Amino acid sequence: MPATARPTQAHSHAGGQAGTKPKPYNPRHPERTLLYQTIAEHFETWHELASAGRVDGQGDHHTPKPYVRQAFRKYLECGIFAHGFARAWCDDCGHDYFVAYSCKGRGVCPSCNTRRMVETAAHLCDHVFPRLPVRQWVLSVPKRLRYFMQRDGAVLNMVLRIFLRVIAQTLQTHSPGAAQVDKAALHIGAVAFIHRFGSRIGNSTA
Numbered sequence: 048m049p050a051t052a053r054p055t056q057a058h059s060h061a062g063g064q065a066g067t068k069p070k071p072y073n074p075r076h077p078e079r080t081l082l083y084q085t086i087a088e089h090f091e092t093w094h095e096l097a098s099a100g101r102v103d104g105q106g107d108h109h110t111p112k113p114y115v116r117q118a119f120r121k122y123l124e125c126g127i128f129a130h131g132f133a134r135a136w137c138d139d140c141g142h143d144y145f146v147a148y149s150c151k152g153r154g155v156c157p158s159c160n161t162r163r164m165v166e167t168a169a170h171l172c173d174h175v176f177p178r179l180p181v182r183q184w185v186l187s188v189p190k191r192l193r194y195f196m197q198r199d200g201a202v203l204n205m206v207l208r209i210f211l212r213v214i215a216q217t218l219q220t221h222s223p224g225a226a227q228v229d230k231a232a233l234h235i236g237a238v239a240f241i242h243r244f245g246s247r248i249g250n251s252t253a
Contacts, residue, residue, distance in 0.1 A: 121150035121155075
């Protein structure tokens with residue numbers, strides 16, 4: 048596929064401290080990684096076998112959902128110049144360079160996942176969380192319930208509400224002075240992330 052250039056002016060190479068040289072842009076070359084090579088070589092075979100129900104541990108599920116195939120295909124195009132790039136120009140050094148498009152996916156691509164994770168964490172710390180202590184809670188759901196939670200959003204929301212209610216009750220019980228305050232005036236703030244797969248990319252909910 049021929050590359051498609053889209054000229055843009057990008058004020059990259061932020062100078063940082065005075066007198067320091069901007070760092071040059073280095074393409075990450077995902078095609079050189081073992082993950083990329085493995086998916087590129089075996090994904091179509093896996094998809095064909097999975098669609099036929101011939102993958103071990105698959106149970107009664109057959110053809111993978113369309114978004115699964117789309118996520119893998121977008122990953123195989125992420126960071127590859129042949130699938131499109133932008134031409135950027137730097138005000139500081141006067142040079143221009145090419146930046147390959149990213150897939151901006153949320154499932155397979157480690158580069159886009161990491162960038163999204165860092166941006167989300169920075170947003171929460173800078174604009175959402177108050178200057179108060181924050182605690183992380185993790186709920187691992189029994190496997191027999193995961194099937195229903197993955198296929199019914201109402202069930203998932205109900206479990207999340209129960210989980211948050213129990214946390215609120217636990218905090219009120221163990222917080223000094225909470226007994227003297229009207230419970231209707233006590234509220235907790237929470238940010239929830241639903242984790243739908245485990246280390247083997249199998250179905251999971253946490």
